[in-house]
Amino acid sequence: MGRIKAKPEVCMGCHLCEVWCAVAHSKSKHIIKAFLYEEDKPLPRLLVEEKLPLTFALQCRHCAEPDCVTACISGALWKDPESGRVIHDPNQCVGCYSCVLTCPYGNIFINHRKREIIKCDLCAGLDTLYCVSHCPNEALVYEDC
Amino acid sequence: MCNMGDFDYLIIGNSAGTVGCIEGLRSVDKNGTVALVAEEDCHVYSRALIPYYLGGQITRDKMYYRPLDFYDRARVCVFQGHQAVKIDSAVRVVELDNGSRLGYGMLLIATGGKPVFPPIPGLDKQNVFSFHSMPDLLGIEKELAGARSAVVLGGGVIGLMAAEALHKRGIKVHVLELAERLLAPVVDATTSHLVEDALQKAGVAMYLNNTIDQVHGTERVESVTLKNGQNIPCDLLIVGVGVAPRVELAEGTSIEVNRGIVVDKRMQTSVSGIFACGDCASTYNFVTGTEQNLPLWPNAYLGGRIAGFNMAGMERSFIQGTTMNAMHFFDVNIVNAGVNVTGANQGDGLEVKQNYDSDGQTYRKFVLSENGHIKGFILVGQIARAGIFLNLMRRKIDVRAFQQELFKNDFGYADLPEILRWKLLQDDVILGVV
Numbered sequence: 001m002g003r004i005k006a007k008p009e010v011c012m013g014c015h016l017c018e019v020w021c022a023v024a025h026s027k028s029k030h031i032i033k034a035f036l037y038e039e040d041k042p043l044p045r046l047l048v049e050e051k052l053p054l055t056f057a058l059q060c061r062h063c064a065e066p067d068c069v070t071a072c073i074s075g076a077l078w079k080d081p082e083s084g085r086v087i088h089d090p091n092q093c094v095g096c097y098s099c100v101l102t103c104p105y106g107n108i109f110i111n112h113r114k115r116e117i118i119k120c121d122l123c124a125g126l127d128t129l130y131c132v133s134h135c136p137n138e139a140l141v142y143e144d145c
Numbered sequence: 146m147c148n149m150g151d152f153d154y155l156i157i158g159n160s161a162g163t164v165g166c167i168e169g170l171r172s173v174d175k176n177g178t179v180a181l182v183a184e185e186d187c188h189v190y191s192r193a194l195i196p197y198y199l200g201g202q203i204t205r206d207k208m209y210y211r212p213l214d215f216y217d218r219a220r221v222c223v224f225q226g227h228q229a230v231k232i233d234s235a236v237r238v239v240e241l242d243n244g245s246r247l248g249y250g251m252l253l254i255a256t257g258g259k260p261v262f263p264p265i266p267g268l269d270k271q272n273v274f275s276f277h278s279m280p281d282l283l284g285i286e287k288e289l290a291g292a293r294s295a296v297v298l299g300g301g302v303i304g305l306m307a308a309e310a311l312h313k314r315g316i317k318v319h320v321l322e323l324a325e326r327l328l329a330p331v332v333d334a335t336t337s338h339l340v341e342d343a344l345q346k347a348g349v350a351m352y353l354n355n356t357i358d359q360v361h362g363t364e365r366v367e368s369v370t371l372k373n374g375q376n377i378p379c380d381l382l383i384v385g386v387g388v389a390p391r392v393e394l395a396e397g398t399s400i401e402v403n404r405g406i407v408v409d410k411r412m413q414t415s416v417s418g419i420f421a422c423g424d425c426a427s428t429y430n431f432v433t434g435t436e437q438n439l440p441l442w443p444n445a446y447l448g449g450r451i452a453g454f455n456m457a458g459m460e461r462s463f464i465q466g467t468t469m470n471a472m473h474f475f476d477v478n479i480v481n482a483g484v485n486v487t488g489a490n491q492g493d494g495l496e497v498k499q500n501y502d503s504d505g506q507t508y509r510k511f512v513l514s515e516n517g518h519i520k521g522f523i524l525v526g527q528i529a530r531a532g533i534f535l536n537l538m539r540r541k542i543d544v545r546a547f548q549q550e551l552f553k554n555d556f557g558y559a560d561l562p563e564i565l566r567w568k569l570l571q572d573d574v575i576l577g578v579v
Contacts, residue, residue: 003572003573005573005574005575006573006574006575006578007574007575007576007578008574009576009577009578010578011188028352034482037238039555043536047557049434049557049558049559050559051559051560055559056559056574058558058570059210061572061573062450065530067443067465069445069447070165070443070447070450071442071443071471073183073191073193073194073442074191074193074194074197074207074210075191075209075211075212076263077212079174083355085572091207092207093201094197094202096193096471096473097471097473097480098442098443098471099532100471100480100528100529100530100531100532101444101469101471101480101482101531101532102532103530103532104532104535104539105532105533105558105573106529106530106531106533106557106558108532109529110528110529112245114191119579138383141575
């Protein structure tokens with residue numbers, strides 16, 4: 001399985017990765033419809049770390065031994081042995097936030113409105129990794145490893 | 146179906162540690178025979194979800210910790226509704242309550258804990274429950290419809306989760322706590338008071354420095370008299386004062402017990418080939434460097450997983466366990482990990498850094514060692530990215546150079562000094578313009 005990696009020196013801090021991540025996980029996948037009309041406001045599943053001039057995006061590392069899966073009390077998080085992805089099932093999630101406490105990268109995000117967590121799913125079911133393909137300066141790349 | 150006989154791996158118990166063990170060992174050994182002995186007659190469920198179910202947030206099928214076909218897919222023989230009564234380590238055999246005998250190559254004891262009942266007469270009545278098992282859940286559920294007033298004995302994590310669940314079902318809840326504040330051993334006084342405020346606002350009655358003096362009623366509890374003489378009507382009594390390790394199987398064997406079953410970092414007991422994990426065990430706490438009972442879900446799963454690797458011949462160490470809690474009481478989010486210190490200073494060279502923002506209802510506290518390692522922390526209100534603190538704690542990072550930054554609500558890797566930041570993220574970023 002590969003990983004998305006950031007190149008801090010070429011990141012401009014435009015936050016477009018966050019915007020497009022939110023669009024990728026919206027109902028319509030349409031940037032205007034998603035932000036203007038969807039009932040659930042689209043939320044990004046990655047974060048631009050920022051201490052200007054330093055900026056770089058960070059998302060779930062899909063760890064080999066994921067602490068979030070270890071901590072999950074409801075079986076909502078698991079590592080898929082085939083794809084290597086750490087997968088979250090919102091239907092099974094109770095919002096205990098044990099994963100928020102244990103993710104060493106701080107890459108499990110909280111959807112306060114629904115009391116559940118959201119995380120990067122490597123754009124499962126989509127034809128492209130939205131944060132990577134929409135980065136204007138190629139500061140996010142997908143690397144096989 | 147499963148027949149009695151010999152198994153390469155045998156597990157006693159059916160909760161987090163058991164699932165961790167199976168997932169660990171099956172990632173190494175796909176062919177070895179595996180069996181487990183489960184006392185409760187149902188598929189593996191999460192005890193930690195009991196409050197969510199009783200609070201009406203989830204349905205019964207969501208209680209299952211793994212899909213219904215989990216054991217079939219992992220090719221595990223499940224002896225359900227049976228209790229293991231004896232371990233004969235000389236011949237590597239476990240005896241069940243029906244007299245049958247199971248041979249093992251490697252054995253995991255994951256028997257968990259049993260709820261503690263304080264020595265108060267009358268706690269054996271029909272409408273008294275602990276908050277621990279499926280029978281508890283079913284018993285409490287039956288009582289919910291007719292209950293108007295409930296007493297929860299114990300103001301710790303379990304008691305407060307029970308209190309909130311019952312409150313959500315429209316029941317007047319009375320929480321009794323023997324100590325002078327709620328959650329006393331778990332968090333510091335400031336955090337306790339924030340939780341007490343939240344309960345008070347919600348309308349939960351609290352009685353601190355108090356407990357039950359007398360239980361009234363014949364078959365069922367009808368009311369209780371408290372130590373201070375006060376009388377409370379009681380349709381349902383929950384006992385949530387704590388859980389003790391279940392170590393009966395180790396008694397009378399050469400397996401060492403010190404409150405819990407003592408294990409080394411590989412999760413092996415003092416008897417070769419026998420492992421233990423979870424609430425029944427005394428395991429390594431990386432913050433204190435000592436062995437202690439750490440009865441928390443993540444520790445149980447991880448301990449089981451590490452045991453599973455080692456049972457299957459792959460060396461792994463349990464070096465990530467400590468006390469850690471993610472809690473929420475009436476929408477107050479709290480996370481904590483490591484040592485818990487109340488007051489500004491504590492011996493042992495520990496230093497406390499804290500900040501309470503009464504406007505934002507946020508509170509942060511860090512306990513630092515002499516050399517600047519985080520030994521414990523509490524976050525209330527704003528808990529986003531808390532895992533970064535746990536990571537700094539696990540990696541024994543000296544945080545003194547950036548300790549003020551720890552109090553930023555959006556603290557992240559960007560706030561770390563450059564060299565440290567890129568060291569921690571070396572596999573996650575590409576440095577240099579390429």
